[in-house]
Every structure is written in C-alpha cells, then in structure tokens.
Amino acid sequence: MSDTRDGTRDDSDARSHDEDDFVPDPRLTQQTDEGAQELQPTRDLVVTGGPWPEVEGEGDTMIINMGPQHPSTHGVLRVMLELDAETIVRAKPVVGYLHTGMEKTGEELTYVQGATNVTRMDYASPLSNELVFSMAVEQLLDVEVPPRATWIRMYLNELNRIASHLLWQATNGLDMGALSMIIYGWREREETLRLLEKITGLRMNNNYIRPGGVAAELPDGWQDDTLELCNLVEKGTAEYDELLTGNPIWQERLTGVGVITTEQALALSASGPILRSTGFPWDLRKSQPYLAYDEVDFDVVYTQNGDCYDRYRLRLQEILESVKIVRQCVEKTPPGDYRVQDRKVSPPPRARIDESMEALIHHFKLFTEGFKVPPGETYAAVESPRGEVGCYLVADGTGKPCRLHIRGPSFYNLQSMPPMMKDRLIADAVAVISTIDPIMGEVDR
Amino acid sequence: MGLEQVPYSFLTGRLEDLVKWARRNSVWPATFGLACCALELMAAGAAHYDLARYGMEVFRASPRQADRMIVAGRVSQKMGPVLRQVYDQMVEPKWVISMGVCASTGGMFNNYALVQGVDQIVPVDVYVPGCPPGPETLMQGILMLHDQIRSGEIMKRRAGTAHGGAGIQVEQRDGTRADSLATR
Amino acid sequence: MPDDDAREDAHKNADTRVEEEDKENAPPPDDEVAAAVVERFPGTVFHRSHGQPVVYVDRAIWADLGGFLRDEQQFTQCIDVTAVDHLVDAARLSVPGVTPERFELVASFLSHPRNRRIRAICEVPAADPSVPSLTDAYPGANFGEREVYDLFGITFTGHPDLVRILMPDDWVGYPLRKDDAPARVPVTFKEDPRPR
Numbered sequence: 001m002s003d004t005r006d007g008t009r010d011d012s013d014a015r016s017h018d019e020d021d022f023v024p025d026p027r028l029t030q031q032t033d034e035g036a037q038e039l040q041p042t043r044d045l046v047v048t049g050g051p052w053p054e055v056e057g058e059g060d061t062m063i064i065n066m067g068p069q070h071p072s073t074h075g076v077l078r079v080m081l082e083l084d085a086e087t088i089v090r091a092k093p094v095v096g097y098l099h100t101g102m103e104k105t106g107e108e109l110t111y112v113q114g115a116t117n118v119t120r121m122d123y124a125s126p127l128s129n130e131l132v133f134s135m136a137v138e139q140l141l142d143v144e145v146p147p148r149a150t151w152i153r154m155y156l157n158e159l160n161r162i163a164s165h166l167l168w169q170a171t172n173g174l175d176m177g178a179l180s181m182i183i184y185g186w187r188e189r190e191e192t193l194r195l196l197e198k199i200t201g202l203r204m205n206n207n208y209i210r211p212g213g214v215a216a217e218l219p220d221g222w223q224d225d226t227l228e229l230c231n232l233v234e235k236g237t238a239e240y241d242e243l244l245t246g247n248p249i250w251q252e253r254l255t256g257v258g259v260i261t262t263e264q265a266l267a268l269s270a271s272g273p274i275l276r277s278t279g280f281p282w283d284l285r286k287s288q289p290y291l292a293y294d295e296v297d298f299d300v301v302y303t304q305n306g307d308c309y310d311r312y313r314l315r316l317q318e319i320l321e322s323v324k325i326v327r328q329c330v331e332k333t334p335p336g337d338y339r340v341q342d343r344k345v346s347p348p349p350r351a352r353i354d355e356s357m358e359a360l361i362h363h364f365k366l367f368t369e370g371f372k373v374p375p376g377e378t379y380a381a382v383e384s385p386r387g388e389v390g391c392y393l394v395a396d397g398t399g400k401p402c403r404l405h406i407r408g409p410s411f412y413n414l415q416s417m418p419p420m421m422k423d424r425l426i427a428d429a430v431a432v433i434s435t436i437d438p439i440m441g442e443v444d445r
Numbered sequence: 446m447g448l449e450q451v452p453y454s455f456l457t458g459r460l461e462d463l464v465k466w467a468r469r470n471s472v473w474p475a476t477f478g479l480a481c482c483a484l485e486l487m488a489a490g491a492a493h494y495d496l497a498r499y500g501m502e503v504f505r506a507s508p509r510q511a512d513r514m515i516v517a518g519r520v521s522q523k524m525g526p527v528l529r530q531v532y533d534q535m536v537e538p539k540w541v542i543s544m545g546v547c548a549s550t551g552g553m554f555n556n557y558a559l560v561q562g563v564d565q566i567v568p569v570d571v572y573v574p575g576c577p578p579g580p581e582t583l584m585q586g587i588l589m590l591h592d593q594i595r596s597g598e599i600m601k602r603r604a605g606t607a608h609g610g611a612g613i614q615v616e617q618r619d620g621t622r623a624d625s626l627a628t629r
Numbered sequence: 630m631p632d633d634d635a636r637e638d639a640h641k642n643a644d645t646r647v648e649e650e651d652k653e654n655a656p657p658p659d660d661e662v663a664a665a666v667v668e669r670f671p672g673t674v675f676h677r678s679h680g681q682p683v684v685y686v687d688r689a690i691w692a693d694l695g696g697f698l699r700d701e702q703q704f705t706q707c708i709d710v711t712a713v714d715h716l717v718d719a720a721r722l723s724v725p726g727v728t729p730e731r732f733e734l735v736a737s738f739l740s741h742p743r744n745r746r747i748r749a750i751c752e753v754p755a756a757d758p759s760v761p762s763l764t765d766a767y768p769g770a771n772f773g774e775r776e777v778y779d780l781f782g783i784t785f786t787g788h789p790d791l792v793r794i795l796m797p798d799d800w801v802g803y804p805l806r807k808d809d810a811p812a813r814v815p816v817t818f819k820e821d822p823r824p825r
Binding site: 117167170 | 479480481488504506518523559
C-alpha cells in the first residue's frame with residue numbers, strides 16, 4: 001500500500017505532469033485499442049485548475065500534482081503542492097472535477113422534486129441536505145411541521161451522522177495505513193445503512209425528508225432495531241478506541257500534524273469538526289437550535305489542539321453523542337402526523353385517493369406541477385457531519401425555485417487546507433486531506 | 446507416440462480457453478471512485494459483501510497495474526480528459542464498467558456540466574443501473590463482465606463503433622463542444 | 630418558452646413599481662446590527678425576510694461593509710457568498726427603496742460571540758458586473774467569490790486569485806446565468822443496432 005501512503009509514488013501523477021505546466025505527454029493519448037481509435041481527442045488534453053502565480057525560490061522547489069485520480073483524495077480532489085525537498089511550501093486545492101450543475105438542475109425541478117436533487121450533493125450525509133432544503137422551503141411557505149415529523153427528522157439526521165462518521169473512521173484508517181479500520185468501520189456502517197434502508201427504502205440518497213414533513217411513517221419495530229444498532233455502534237466505537245486512540249503509531253502519525261488555530265479557522269470560514277477541534281465549541285445544534293435539539297440532552301464535543309489527532313478523537317466522540325440523541329429520540333418521539341396535513345403541500349394518504357376525487361386532484365397536481373411558493377428569499381442552516389450546510393433559496397412565485405444554492409461545508413473547509421499543510425512533510429498531506437473530510441460531491445455540486 | 450505412454454494424468458484443452466480462464470479470474474480493478482457510487486463500491490469491497498469471494502477485490506491505486514476500470518459516479522466535463530488519460534494508462538486487455546445512471550447516461554443531471562454517458566469517452570462493456578447501484582447490483586455487473594470475458598474472443602474484444610453513447614452533446618455558449626474527446 | 634415575453638414584462642413592471650416608492654417610507658430596522666449598518670452607510674435598506682435580517686447595500690461599499698461588520702460588529706465569519714440571476718423571474722420580491730438589477734450578490738455573515746446572523750445583498754447591473762471583493766476582511770470568502778465569478782461572471786476587484794473554480798479553465802460562458810448553458814438537454818436515443 002505504499003501508493004496510498006505517499007502521494008508522490010503514484011506513477012500516474014508523476015508521469016502526467018511536468019514541473020509547472022500541466023500538459024500531459026501527448027504520447028499517452030495514442031496507445032489505444034481498436035475501438036478507442038475512433039475516440040481520439042481533437043485537441044490537447046489540458047488538465048485545468050488555474051496556474052500558480054509564480055514559483056518562488058528559483059530552482060529550489062518543485063511542484064507536485066496530487067490527484068484528481070488519487071486513492072487518498074476522497075474522490076476527485078486535486079492538490080498542487082510546492083515542495084522544498086520533502087517539505088510542503090505551498091499547497092493549493094483545485095476543485096471542480098465533480099461539478100454536476102446541481103444548482104442549475106435545481107432550477108428545473110419543482111419543490112417536490114427538489115429533495116431528490118439536493119440529496120445527491122453530500123452523499124455521505126444526504127439527509128442533512130434534504131433537511132436544510134426542506135427547512136428553507138417551509139420558511140418560504142410559512143408551514144409549521146408537526147412535532148412527530150420534527151423528531152423523525154432529528155432521529156434520521158443523527159443516524160446519518162453516525163453513518164457518516166463511521167465512513168470517515170473507515171477511510172481515515174485506510175488513508176493512514178491502518179487497513180483494518182476500513183473493515184471495522186464498514187461493519188458498523190453497513191448495519192446503520194441497513195436500518196436507514198428499512199426506514200427510507202434506500203441505503204443512500206434517501207429522499208425521505210421532504211418539504212412538509214417526511215415521506216413515510218417509520219416502520220414497525222423501529223425502536224428495537226434502533227436500540228440494537230445503538231448497542232452495536234457503541235461496542236464498535238469502543239473497539240476503534242482500543243485499536244487506535246492509544247496506539248503509538250497512530251499517535252505519531254497524527255499528533256501535531258495539520259495544526260490550525262481558531263483564528264485561522266474562523267477567518268477561513270471553516271465550520272464543523274475543524275472549528276471545534278481548535279477549542280471553539282460551536283455547534284449549530286446547540287447555539288442556534290433547530291428541530292427539537294433544545295429538547296434533547298447532548299454535549300458539544302470539542303478539543304484543544306486543532307491537529308489531525310484531535311479531529312479523529314472528536315469525530316469518534318461525536319458518534320457517541322449522536323447515539324445518545326438517537327436513544328432519546330426512541331424514547332421521546334411523540335405520536336401524531338408525520339407530515340403536514342395541508343393538501344397543498346403534502347400528498348393525501350394513498351387510501352383517500354380511491355374514494356375522494358379531490359384527493360386525486362391534489363395528488364395529481366402536486367406531483368405534476370408541484371406547489372407554488374410566493375416570491376421571497378431565505379437562508380436555512382443546519383449542522384451536518386462536516387459543518388454548517390446552508391440553503392439559500394429564492395422563489396419567484398412559480399412551482400420551481402428561481403435560485404437554489406447550497407452552502408457546502410466541505411467547500412469552505414477546503415480553504416483551511418493550505419495553512420494546515422504549510423511546512424509539513426508531504427506524507428502529512430494525506431492526513432490533512434483525510435481529516436478535513438471533504439465530500440467532493442458537496443464541494444463541486 | 447500415443448498419449449497412453451505418458452506416465453502422468455493431464456487434461457487437454459484449447460489455449461484460448463486457458464487464456465480466457467486466466468483473464469476471467471484475475472480482473473484487477475483500478476480505484477476510480479468519483480461520487481456516490483464510490484461509497485457503494487467500497488461497500489462491495491468491505492466485509493459484508495466481500496468482493497474477494499470472486500477474486501476481484503485487488504483494488505490497484507495505479508491504473509498501470511489494473512485492467513478493469515469501474516467508473517463509479519458522474520463524470521463532469523472537467524473530469525472527462527482525466528478519465529480518458531487514466532484509461533489510456535491501463536494495460537491491455539482492459540474492460541470498463543459504467544456504474545450508476547450518471548456514468549451511463551448522465552442520469553437526472555442532464556445539464557451543461559456532465560458528460561452525458563461515459564461511453565462517449567471510453568468504450569464501456571457493462572452498464573450497471575441504479576442511483577446508486579447497491580453492492581449486489583455491482584457484483585452482478587462484474588459477474589456479467591466475467592461471463593463476457595469467458596465467452597468472448599481473446600484477440601478482438603470489441604467492434605469499433607463510431608462513437609459511444611446516445612450521442613447527446615453539450616455545447617458551450619459559443620457553439621463549440623465542451624468535451625472534445627467525444628468527437629471522432 | 631411561450632411566456633418568456635410575459636415574464637420580461639413582469640420584470641420591467643416590477644422595476645417601475647419599485648422606483649415610484651418613496652425611500653422615506655422604509656420602516657426603521659428592528660435589528661441592532663442592521664440599525665448600525667444603516668446608520669454607518671446611509672442609503673442602506675433594511676428588510677426582514679422570513680424573520681431574518683437583510684440589508685440591501687450599494688455595491689460601492691460592499692467591501693467596506695465587510696470591514697465594518699468584522700471590526701465593529703464582531704461578525705467573525707463570512708459564511709457564504711452567492712449570487713442570483715433575476716433575468717426571467719415570473720415575480721420578484723420588491724423591497725421598497727431598492728432598485729432591482731439583473732444580478733443580486735448575496736453574502737451571509739455569522740457572529741459567533743453575539744450568536745446572530747445578517748445577510749447583505751447588493752444589486753449588480755448586467756452592464757457592469759463588478760463588485761469590490763470581501764477577501765480583505767474575510768479571507769474565507771475566497772472560494773465563494775471564485776464560484777460566483779465562475780458561474781455568474783461577476784468580477785471581484787481586489788480578489789487575490791480570481792480564476793475559474795468549478796468549470797474547466799477554457800470554458801466559455803457563465804453556466805448559472807439564465808440565458809447561458811442548458812439546464813436540461815433533451816434526451817435522445819441511439820438506434821437499436823439489432824435488426825427488428
């Protein structure tokens with residue numbers, strides 16, 4: 001696994017880029033097979049991303065390109081590193097390799113369909129994005145969500161946070177060379193996904209939280225399943241703790257690496273675990289409570305040093321806090337409607353469609369042209385596993401948004417990568433990228 | 446000399462079958478995770494679904510050591526050239542699995558930013574449907590690919606087509622093609 | 630689209646309607662930060678949008694506003710920078726005292742010590758889409774402004790590294806403008822190669 005430990009050893013990177021201009025060797029494009037001969041490019045392959053202003057220290061430094069196809073960049077992140085021997089002088093993240101045009105597509109979809117779109121942005125925690133979009137739509141409509149829907153939303157968001165942090169533990173372990181972690185992390189995540197599948201119908205991209213409530217009632221026996229999962233996750237987390245936290249190799253690899261101060265994190269618009277790891281206990285769930293977070297008991301986890309090891313410990317601890325919230329949701333979720341009983345916003349129950357003409361009409365109208373939202377603009381924000389995810393929504397009185405903008409926390413968190421990497425060894429770059437936890441789908445949207 | 450004079454047991458067969466058998470059982474994937482599907486790709490490789498049962502879990506970090514590319518996720522106009530470059534670095538014989546609707550057709554994002562089907566850039570052998578496809582679906586796709594390798598020809602893999610995909614082209618504002626790779 | 634013209638007309642009507650309004654009629658801000666902004670920068674219009682304080686400022690003072698919020702009002706973070714293209718709106722929120730232009734630049738600010746938010750909006754005309762950059766006051770606005778430049782073509786004077794961020798470097802056009810790239814390309818099907 002030497003390739004994953006060290007970005008420079010991946011020969012695809014080394015071959016494909018010259019020192020400071022990023023035009024690959026044209027011979028690479030010619031060794032193709034018969035079917036591909038027809039697909040020859042008509043212009044040079046230009047790997048884009050913007051040039052450096054200039055290289056400092058003539059002759060002493062070199063520029064290494066890492067990504068976008070690199071196993072430890074969590075997708076398609078590309079980093080340009082200026083190296084003095086093995087020390088990183090400058091680093092520049094280059095994004096956009098997963099730009100999907102979702103904000104444009106969002107303008108073509110109705111508000112009912114919109115959740116389908118936003119859920120694919122942050123694919124590790126899709127329910128946060130659905131939640132923030134639904135909250136923005138509800139603010140524009142002035143719709144009050146029933147208490148049960150609120151609690152279900154909170155419950156699912158915390159389940160999702162557990163799944164997301166478990167995924168992070170798994171991939172972080174893989175990136176750092178602790179290969180067992182990917183097996184262990186996925187073991188518990190798989191159970192979480194199975195519960196999510198039972199509730200929402202899908203393992204990922206759930207499209208379950210929708211404007212006006214949630215899509216369906218919780219399945220029978222969800223309490224028992226959830227408690228069983230909570231026990232599993234707690235047991236698993238204790239195992240990771242035992243495996244990694246006190247492990248001297250793990251500590252050597254992460255302690256003091258990728259340090260960022262509170263001032264830097266604030267200035268660079270970082271949020272979530274990065275900000276909290278610097279000793280700044282800012283969590284929207286606590287400071288600006290939404291849903292029913294003011295009715296549950298949990299702590300905001302924060303650490304003091306702002307290094308990679310702290311971010312690891314913090315995320316591990318956050319899993320346990322989420323388990324705590326999930327347990328309270330199992331106890332406290334009130335009975336009632338799981339979505340608004342306003343026929344202009346949420347569809348009628350299936351049984352009503354057979355007997356009521358009006359219900360049929362509402363159902364048809366809702367799923368063809370959707371509901372109309374009065375002109376206005378609003379910003380909603382929630383705490384996703386990666387930080388503050390926000391939705392800026394502008395309505396123009398029709399059934400489709402005039403502008404749908406999602407503030408991806410990873411997008412802004414990536415800005416804190418250069419100060420974290422500065423004057424560190426190149427091997428630490430992997431640790432820094434991994435502990436920032438960028439989800440590129442949300443960075444590029 | 447008759448075969449009965451040889452003092453030990455053996456099987457006879459065609460060399461072609463032997464090559465196909467060897468190829469089928471050692472298809473090494475390149476890690477090419479792009480988006481949501483990459484998570485399900487990882488899930489398929491993890492303990493519960495365990496791709497190793499079929500001898501196809503040796504994910505290679507470098508494309509030069511791999512012969513199967515799983516395009517797991519949406520391919521943007523910016524990623525298209527990179528994808529082609531990675532494909533060109535892989536050794537022959539090589540196969541491509543297009544995982545998920547975004548890679549196969551652009552999916553629900555039929556807009557300016559995405560390549561509408563990765564088959565406009567590289568030739569695709571198996572399309573795996575789903576958004577994202579579950580690990581079972583992906584494994585079915587890989588088994589289909591194994592079946593293709595087992596029953597196909599070893600010298601000539603694929604008929605040269607004019608260009609792949611549905612031919613959906615996304616244009617920039619000045620009328621030129623954004624991903625020139627898809628042109629002939 | 631058949632109703633494009635109607636939409637354009639509605640847009641123009643909204644323009645004229647707002648211009649006739651008297652600026653003096655704007656209600657006094659009931660938000661202390663907004664009141665301070667209005668006092669510091671005359672001509673700023675306060676608007677409460679679904680309970681959230683919004684200030685509509687002139688684009689000339691955009692960067693000064695950032696400095697003011699950071700240094701004097703303890704707004705520690707610029708959370709988000711984005712823009713809106715109002716070219717084909719069916720209807721548009723009309724705020725008394727604000728002259729609507731095609732683009733709106735939107736920035737959200739968050740104060741951690743005071744635990745409050747404020748949103749600033751400035752109108753950017755299509756003829757000269759250029760705004761002073763917030764990056765002096767808030768380095769974190771860097772990526773957001775690059776994204777707005779990339780997708781809307783609004784340039785930021787004083788930005789340290791204003792290049793495309795999401796689209797390829799050689800892309801022509803600004804995709805999130807309403808009259809630019811396609812939001813939906815029609816699906817076509819290739820021929821079935823097998824004989825029927």
